[in-house]
Amino acid sequence: GSQPSETTDTPANSGTVAEDIDYANFTIDPSKIPQEKLDTTLYVATSVRGLENPYIVTITEGMDEFCKYLDSIGQKYEKQVLDSGGSNDVEIDNMKQFAAKAKGNAIAYADPNEAAIAPSLAEAMASSGGYIGTAWNKPDDASPQDYDPNWVIHTSADNVTNGKATAKALFDNMGGKGKVFVIEGMLGNTASIDRVKGFEQALKEYPDIEVAHQDTANWATDQALTLVETWLNDTPDVGGIWCANDNMATGALQALDKKNLKGKVGVTGIDANTDIVEAVKAGNVVATVSSNGYLQSGYTLAICYAAWAGLIDPAQMPEEYRVFLTPAVMVTADNVDSYIAEYVDSVPKMDFAKIFSCKAD
Amino acid sequence: MGKEKLAALSITEEFASKIKADNQKERLTKWAPVFVLIALFLVFSLILGGSFASGSNLVSILNQWAIPLLVALGLTFVIMLGSIDLSIDGTVGMAGSLAAVFVLNSRNGNDMGVWGLFLAVFCSVIIGFIIGTIHVKLKIPSFMVSFAFMNICAGIGLLSYGGKPPTIKDEFIASIAKSSFLEIPIITWVALLVFVLCLYIQECTPFGRHIYAVGTDETIPKAVGINVNKVKIKVFTLAGFCFGVAGVLGAIRLGQGQVSIGADLMFPANAAVVIGGTALTGGKGGVVNTVVGTLIMTVLFNGLTMMGVNPNIKTGVQGLIILIAVALTVKRGSTIISK
Amino acid sequence: MGKEKLAALSITEEFASKIKADNQKERLTKWAPVFVLIALFLVFSLILGGSFASGSNLVSILNQWAIPLLVALGLTFVIMLGSIDLSIDGTVGMAGSLAAVFVLNSRNGNDMGVWGLFLAVFCSVIIGFIIGTIHVKLKIPSFMVSFAFMNICAGIGLLSYGGKPPTIKDEFIASIAKSSFLEIPIITWVALLVFVLCLYIQECTPFGRHIYAVGTDETIPKAVGINVNKVKIKVFTLAGFCFGVAGVLGAIRLGQGQVSIGADLMFPANAAVVIGGTALTGGKGGVVNTVVGTLIMTVLFNGLTMMGVNPNIKTGVQGLIILIAVALTVKRGSTIISK
Amino acid sequence: MEKKKLLFSAKNITKSFHGTQALKGVDLDVYEGEVIGLIGENGAGKSTLLKIIIGVQPPSSGEMFMHDSKFEPKTPLEANAAGVGMVYQEQSLITNLSVGQNIFFGHEKEFVQLGFVRWRKMYEEAQKVLEAVGSGHINPRKKVIDLNFATRQMIEIAKVVNVTKSANANGKCLILLDEPTSVLNEGEVKVLFEEIRKLKALGHSVIFVSHRLDEVLEISDRVYVYKDGANAGNMPIEEATETKMYEMMVGHESSSEYYKLDKQITPGEEVVLEVKDLGLWGRFKHCNFKLHKGEILGLCGVVGSGKEEICSVICGDEKPTYGEVILKGKPVKYSEPSQALKDGTLLIPKERMYEGIVRGLPVEDNIAMSNTKRLKKNGLVSKKAISNQAEKYIKLLNIKTRGKDELVIQLSGGNQQKVVFARALASEADILILNHPTRGVDVGAKEEIYSLIRDMVAGGKSVILLGDTLDECISMSNRVFVMKDGLITGEFSAAADAKPSQVQIVSMMV
């Protein structure tokens, strides 16, 4: 529970925080940040699960963009990427060590490897007094309020919605009937489970769509290639391939290409990898979804920064500003050009002073 | 006296018939992997009907076979030495990544064409050479050296494209993935070519014999004046070559360079080598065995995928079948120590 | 006659001086892992300042040490046999998953309390027993059997919770993760307890002596009347026990059961055992070596993370450092054949 | 006799291994067409000298000459090139390669044409080489693993002969044989000796190391005796007798008490082990005998007669095809040697390097291995008990070791054998099957071992003995069984004062 702000023993609770802030339009005013804060080395981190995935690269680039903003306001900082290599333990340990090193002067964006470890990551940060925002995964029964004020926010790009949206785009592309292949991500992974759940919801709305094959390719391109290559032999009349991410969509496309079916069989992915976005443009892929990693990490860090600098008090923030969805961009033939211009050819322009402009409405 | 002779004769006969039975048994175990392969084929054809034995699926199997075959070929020599090479995942991934960044690609300005592919293979050869040299000169178990290099190579691969996998834009190279000759994919032809090279090395060169000898007991070749260290380094270099070709073909097949091209190749390759009949203790087996072993593994994966086994239990089922295959094919006997 | 005695005496003296020289060299390599550990500690303290050697980081090192230690302990005996156990990732993951579904959890109605944990460990013990038995009775290399069981156990783990990982709701069990005694986490205490058990087995039981003998050359203990098969099965069962405890503690630490608890434990564990000084060829080393080996690995990972090494090159750097550590610690000599 | 040309000479060779002086300055001259017998106790330095000559190890000091020119081989290959070849005491064939590939191992280049090794040509050549050493019956395409030890020994010799011949076609060769006969049966020894004589006739020379003095007398032209790494003397064969050689080696005369016949006891009536109509397919048939308490039962027969297989069955290493083994009145069926040991039956194997010792373990653990369970105290193994036991047996058997914690691999072959024997004593089994218990053990140590065996049976144990020599087998046993082609063809009682003659027994063996 949150404490009333009468005690004055912490700077966050001092007069700088107004009673009712218009969070939607809250803007960082650098002049309100005490000089001693600006001169303190702030440790900035993103905690991710391995760098071989292009989506994760956009996460780290989001941090880089945010750090440019810190430069612009004269904040002293040190940045770090914490790589868990897909291991829960390593991610928790990384966070503990990072927090211990920073002695409370830390902000972090974390993509918990599994839902279960989100509270542990928050706890690791809370015990040293730093600030953390998580994304994607957290247990249903845990919330940022459990670690006030250190677990500032939890955001997610809604996997169920994204899975459903791409599935619907695929089915529409097929004219509402035909056979599809379903390629799942790693078994037991929350993102994969939710995306497949979205797919299944869409499936219910399209009774003439039939799932011909469904298997996991463990998020990997070559495994997806092998699956589709094999399946095409007994289902040459497949109408579409739904993939739980773009890495696997790349493999599916390659398998189709071998049978000269590229462009004829619809494919969808999620993540908006560069090559898939190009394939959307070329008409070989029906749709993909960008979760906008730049925005996720950049703004999460901005909000945590505001909390660390004492500009906002997370404990005082209303629920909808603690847990919210970030806008996802579905990329289809209709908007692919503008998407490329904004997100691929350049890093999207982000105004980190307006910290809550990342909240989907 | 006559009686004695009769008795003596019969023990000789007993012995002769025993040898015959032993030889028959041995011949059977020698062919066991082939029987397993045929059995797998028949079972899948029965369960899956024509779609499994269809021409197009056979081509898919050949296509899926190429890279495991290459990896397992390289590994076979290493295992014949009695050593092990755990660098596979990293080396293959590195070679694939480098191939993609050397040729015309979406990440940088390089455009070395086919030479880029050779250069990538060459890098992998160098890694193999370094692994062998460190293993031999510093007397560190190959297990550890190659494991360390798995990490190092994965790092090199990752760095080469900085996180965003490069797509191959060179049209000729990209087209290799789709080309075939006599209905068999070019990629598979390349793998078969490497197989012939390996077979030649194994059967027709002194080096090939020396590998067996070193694997059996390295003090003996040493005493004869064979440079055992050189043999070992050569084997690891050869393995590096095979892994490099596998990585490059992998990148061509995917149309993209990625470190993960190498992921999860190692255990199936090991299983294939062992199922084929090459002993992990060294000195036995060879590349022909490996051909059969990799075919068994490829057909198994292909069939299971077609059957649409529930993914939750698929790994378990795979494990079980591999176990059964090994049980059926591994040569056993009271004198053989298995570790 | 007197002259003869004198000669004998002088030979004894010669022997004595030989022992001395040998022992000195041996003592040095014996202590090498400890020196490496101290060196790592000093280097990190220098680079990272107080934050590395701080009490809270030492506690987190101890915390991070527990599970690798358990896994490596089980593996040590297997490696002392000259065998290998690749089931680790699967067995640990299975034990962790089962522990979470046996106790009060978010997925089903079970509520076995602490007994659920024991039951999970027991399942893992059974798996170890089965691996050992199949390996020994069917004479299939442990490498293959355990690899197959890695897949099978991962399958069992996945099935047990059907895709959605169960959160542990039993308050007492959940609280274990946070409890500590004398500033050392309870989880680490449990690992240390298992270590003491292993040390007792290694040093104070006939079984322990026999492991060395079997690892060195199993034909001999066999001829002497030791039941070699029983020794091997016991070792794999013991390993199953250690992996089971590791899995259960992993689930407690995570607050959730998941197959991935076991992921990527195997190679660091192998590296730790080897760095500690247990030879992969069997017959040498022991659990005390493993304690040092796992500490080296844990301190290394902890320190590198603290330093914030660029993740792109971190795997590579780790690989290099492991290589150097092995080079420094592995006992070498012209008589030792390394494979 | 005409003056012969000096082929090889070693002058004042010393060799030390970190402080141990293995050779303290020995000399050896070999003339062309001469067979040198080299004898000495275990650890006298014979193997070490041969290793120096073949280039496996360099000498610490001293000089060697071959054909009057300085000879300093750094590898066996260099030695081969100068015409020196060696048959190693431990087998050096690669079991997974064929006979032909082994003979030309390391010389495959000679058969390479256009990058291909021409196997056919190699096998033809191999056939020729085998015929030249009188072993034309061996198929060069066969894998070595399928051949028995004796055949392998012949291949080793063929290999060496080939290596030296091809390397030095015109000059004369020196061939080093380190205990080549220890794995051969009488017939094969004859073949070997014929081969040696052929080499000799061609002007080649041989250094022949053996612990069997009768063989040395038979084949050598001159005998060198080493003792504790130094020259103890040399003499032409005409002057040599077993007694004289024995004296030079050991320093005292071979006593008539050699086999401790005065200690031979008459066994009781109690039957501890009975073999009833026992048979193993293809190995031995319908065998029957009884072993009494306190008896030494000798089993004789050439290699392949089935005597070793019977022992394997009795100790649980192999299952019989038919028949039964009755132990103290109870029929037993074992699937593991461990079960036999539990009942008190233990076999001491003869191949100590491969079956007898755990090389990486110290002496004390090797001795304790078969009775670790009995050295327990409150469930714990008592280290003290282990080391006390080791000290006791080191003293008892006079094992030459730096201490109980020395690794067994570091002992000389003979001392390794003593360790194996110590383990048998420690095991407290009451039926011991001793397979060549004195193989590779020097004469003095043999006496000690004979005495120990006598003491054991006096203490109520029973022994089945497969002797290292026929003489040993006859002299030690209370009864002797002769086997041939898997059948028991003869039984002799051998009371201390009425031993059967060797001729009697050999006639039933072959």
Ligand SMILES: Nc1ncnc2c1ncn2[C@@H]1O[C@H](COP(=O)(O)OP(=O)(O)OP(=O)(O)O)[C@@H](O)[C@H]1O
């Ligand atoms: N590599 C070595 N390291 C240490 N000492 C050695 C080594 N080789 C030989 N020695 C020493 O040299 C001595 C002589 O050994 P050598 O093998 O030459 O004896 P041998 O005469 O062949 O005896 P045997 O009759 O038992 O074969 C041994 O007692 C041993 O102490």
Ligand SMILES: Nc1ncnc2c1ncn2[C@@H]1O[C@H](COP(=O)(O)OP(=O)(O)OP(=O)(O)O)[C@@H](O)[C@H]1O
């Ligand atoms: N690795 C080693 N370290 C130390 N000493 C060794 C080593 N290897 C061999 N030796 C020494 O080498 C000597 C010779 O061993 P070898 O096997 O040749 O025995 P041997 O003396 O020929 O015995 P036998 O005639 O009884 O077979 C041994 O006495 C031993 O001391």
Ligand SMILES: [Mg+2]
């Ligand atoms: Mg010798």
Ligand SMILES: [Mg+2]
């Ligand atoms: Mg010897």
